Amino acid sequence: MKMVDTMCNMHLHNYKDILEIRRNTSDFMWCSRELNLTKSYRQYHDLTDPYKFQYDVFRSTDIQRLIEEVSKCNNCSNEEVSKHVVEILKEIGHTRQMAVFRCFGLCFIKVLKEVISCVFVNEAQILKLKSEMGGNPVIFVPSHRSYADFLLMSYITFHYNIEIPCIAAGMDFQSMRVIGKILRDCSAFFMRRSFVDDQLYRSVFKKYVQHLVTYGDAPIEFFIEGTRSRSAKALVPKFGLLNMLVEPFFNGDVPDIYFVPVSFSYECVLEESLFAYEMLGIPKPKESTSGLIKALKIMDEKYGNVHATFSEPISFRKYLTQTLSATLDFTKRDSVEESGHCFHLAYQIVDCQQKNMVLNTFNILAMVLTNHLMVNSLEPLLIDHVSKDVVWLSAVLKTQGAVVQPISHGTAVSVLMESIKVHQSLIRVSASGTISLVKLNNDKCKTLDPQTLRGHKLSTDMMNLAVPMLTLQLYVNPCLHFLINSAIITVIMQQVGANSHINKNSLFMKFVFVRELFAHEFVFYRPVETQEFEDALTKLELLSIIESEPLRLGNHQKLQALFCNLLYPFFSGYLSVCRFLLTADNLEWEERQFLKSAQERIEEELISGWLLQPYCLSLDMISSCIAALTSMIVLSKIRRGSQVHYKVDKDRLIPVISHLESLFYLPQKYQTRDQDSLEDTESIQVISSSEPLQRLVSKL
Structure with missing residues (x-):
């Protein structure tokens, strides 16, 4: 359909x-003006008295029948139930x-x-x-x-x-x-x-x-x-x-x-x-x-x-x-x-x-800056270079159906500076024109009671690193709706390799698996899955990310790298959670304890350098992963009193990890020769995941 x-x-x-x-006009006069408000549904009776409205609900046939049924079922008088109904109506009304x-x-x-x-x-x-x-x-x-x-x-x-x-x-x-x-x-x-x-x-x-x-x-x-x-x-x-x-x-x-x-x-x-x-x-x-x-x-x-x-x-x-x-x-x-x-x-x-x-412009800037920080680039991020990427990426998003704030090469730097001014608590521009995140010095986590936390008590250094990165990701995420299907296919194609090809049916099956895994991370509508797959292929071909007949990677390596990097936090975060479930001794987890333990493992992997994006610490992401694994019957949800427990089926978990590992990639750094063109072919430099997180910290 x-x-x-x-x-x-x-x-x-x-x-x-x-x-x-x-x-330019009086607020008082505007608020106190004579009103003739347009009604959404014109009625022929007076509904200005809210208490009469509640009374009408109370006197309705359905509610009166309900009162009689409840009173008989609970062996109490109609008056007692009626009183309770009136209290509920007052609470709601x-x-x-x-x-x-x-x-x-x-x-x-x-x-x-x-x-x-x-x-x-x-x-x-x-x-x-x-x-x-x-x-x-x-x-x-x-x-x-x-x-x-x-x-x-x-x-x-x-x-x-x-x-x-x-x-x-x-x-x-x-x-x-x-x-x-x-x-x-x-x-x-x-x-x-x-x-x-x-x-x-x-x-x-x-x-x-x-x-x-x-x-x-x-x-x-x-x-x-x-x-x-x-x-x-x-x-x-x-x-x-x-x-x-x-x-x-x-x-x-x-x-x-x-x-x-x-x-x-x-x-x-x-x-x-x-x-x-x-x-x-x-x-x-x-x-x-x-x-x-x-x-x-x-x-x-x-x-x-x-x-x-x-x-x-x-x-x-x-x-x-x-x-x-x-x-x-x-x-x-x-x-x-x-x-x-x-x-x-x-x-x-x-x-x-x-x-x-x-x-808006900051959504696009957030994508560029997040990508730059995630690949641990040693080069400074200059506003002149960023402005070119923002203009280029705005044009890409328009091809994907997004409505984007207009920005041109001539006005890009001034528009960016205005946007950064709104976010001055998060981003700064140095006198030399270098853009960086504002370093957070927050000792708030030292005084937190671990019992009140939903997750693990993160170290002060990790909290100071993660808060600005998660805040920045808030402005990347609205862009993902327009790119998600194309990005999923690009990730799959990257694993196929530049010199190989894949048949359409195999590509579609992998596409379906990823969407099923991310079904609680993004809003996917299954009845239109095939149509969205076809639409994404068409868009990718127009952007030279893939070529058809046979299906293989195209020559727009800059966009290939960017699309893959956008999904890195989700692939790496889900893989980390799944590996933790597989290697942990527990076969059954209380929900809150699992969130704490999984987040603690992710913090360790960020410190070691295995993970490169602090957004993986998000409890929303971990919860979405749990929900997906439950839908895939990898986890069984069990209620024990007021607590929710999850039982792990490791036999079902292993194929999921195998699929994820086959799609896992490291963030890629692109070097642009001419960023003004959508048809450029850029070289890609792969960043080793063994590089310590301190290099990302140094960028803050």
């Missing part, structure tokens, strides 16, 4: 900075106090203008969506890379006079003093992180959500990934809330549902350093009002530009008929559910979010 392409025909000149007008929203919005816009340069929106698309609103429920599905996502969504809709979305928020926020109440008054409704074992809560929450879809007049907003992505890569979508949202359509309560994927692209992510520490095992600070007040120190920093891209809405009715089956009978729900409608839709939404990410 071919995935429907809902991507907008995007060019950056179609974006408008909606923050510019806020710099949103309110809509426009006075609170206006005051909060006024404060937010003041902060936003201090820390953000521009908020770019593809205005034509959101105006088109606005003009079509009214006949069906609208559900916004933004990417989730920062806590700023849902604040920006509310700001953008308020700017365009669209009803403020009802936002599905985690209970962490509800427990924050003052802030929890403000968010509720600004249309946030709250959901527990997990409620599989609480059927009463699940049923009440489900009914509340479906009541919002059927009778609400405001858009609904939720994050299909479930949580923020700490790695800046898309997460595998969750299906629970999505299943609840589409049920009113199958019940015939609404004529259609529009899903609108939204992509947020940040020049600098507000939580970048927190994410790096979290991936290394330092627990996330608990959400609190005092923590939010402390976080206001961000006003001392500048975070550059934000791009918000609204995609074409996905009509759920058209999606089902065109994508799954033209003869689908909506009244026979089982046939629809068996076709995996939410599975397909969820992956389509995430795919659309990724395609519509705008790559």
Whole structure:
């Protein structure tokens, strides 16, 4: 099945900075203006009273039937169960106090203008969506890379006079003093992180959500990934809330549902350093009002530009008929559910979010700098040379379908300097024009209690090295969506060798293995695997990375090296974890203990020089590897009380290691004769993995 392409025909000149007008007019007058907000679904009854909305849910036939069933099952009175249901509804329920929203919005816009340069929106698309609103429920599905996502969504809709979305928020926020109440008054409704074992809560929450879809007049907003992505890569979508949202359509309560994927692209992510520490095992600070007040120190920093891209809405009715089956009978729900409608839709939404990410200059610079540091190059990295690589690599990414901030040879150095200024806490440029990472001197890990860590207690030197490298990788990762399939094939072809060839079927089988192994690292959609393989081959041939008939390596060695180096952290990290599982005496591991032990082994291999990229220390990566091995039945997941254990099948593990070793390569250094051309052939120098990590440390 071919995935429907809902991507907008995007060019950056179609974006408008909606923050510019806020710099030139009164914020107070804007926030207090008379409103005539466009409703997503025009209703013919008054829904302004949130308590009446909760009461309607409580009095619904489904909830009353549920109360009777629970009271009989638990041998208690209807009144007791009813009281519990009311408490649940109060916990979940949103309110809509426009006075609170206006005051909060006024404060937010003041902060936003201090820390953000521009908020770019593809205005034509959101105006088109606005003009079509009214006949069906609208559900916004933004990417989730920062806590700023849902604040920006509310700001953008308020700017365009669209009803403020009802936002599905985690209970962490509800427990924050003052802030929890403000968010509720600004249309946030709250959901527990997990409620599989609480059927009463699940049923009440489900009914509340479906009541919002059927009778609400405001858009609904939720994050299909479930949580923020700490790695800046898309997460595998969750299906629970999505299943609840589409049920009113199958019940015939609404004529259609529009899903609108939204992509947020940040020049600098507000939580970048927190994410790096979290991936290394330092627990996330608990959400609190005092923590939010402390976080206001961000006003001392500048975070550059934000791009918000609204995609074409996905009509759920058209999606089902065109994508799954033209003869689908909506009244026979089982046939629809068996076709995996939410599975397909969820992956389509995430795919659309990724395609519509705008790559800025720093994303490209991060790729160049990470590659340079990883191969332990002894030569200084001069900004004049980097500017040529950034222009060249921007052109390559455009051929892969990415929307990239425009940059030319004439303006490259000045654009780079502006980008580096936003990231001055991470990157510096010396008086001689040499680019390097800012050295981190942080003794924070010395005072950490090992019992509070998710992973191993890393040495101070390793922490100081790893934090900036993981932070830099956060800006490389958004680029990987556009390159991942091409990079996988390039890695396989490199192992075939320059003077040999491979048949297409063998190449495809290796391609499938790598995608299966990385299925929790990247978002792969299996039904389009063959199509994506063919598309990647075409792109690689156009770039002269491979040649067809027979399939063999082409002559663009610079790109071959770069594509392989991009995947080095993942291949080497997974191989290290698998080898550790094979050589360890334990056949069964408690999850947390395994994370600690595996991370400790990786630290040892980084120090010895066997590994060259500190990103391998990421607990997100190790967890993704565990999930993949579990899917491949190499690990068996066992629950023992509140703990999760994994049992190793070493007989199944050995072939996986063998496959990985056959694809393993060392980072490659390229030397460019003429970087202005996409058709150059560059020589490759292989760097020995025995070189100590201190050489990388010296670059910091």
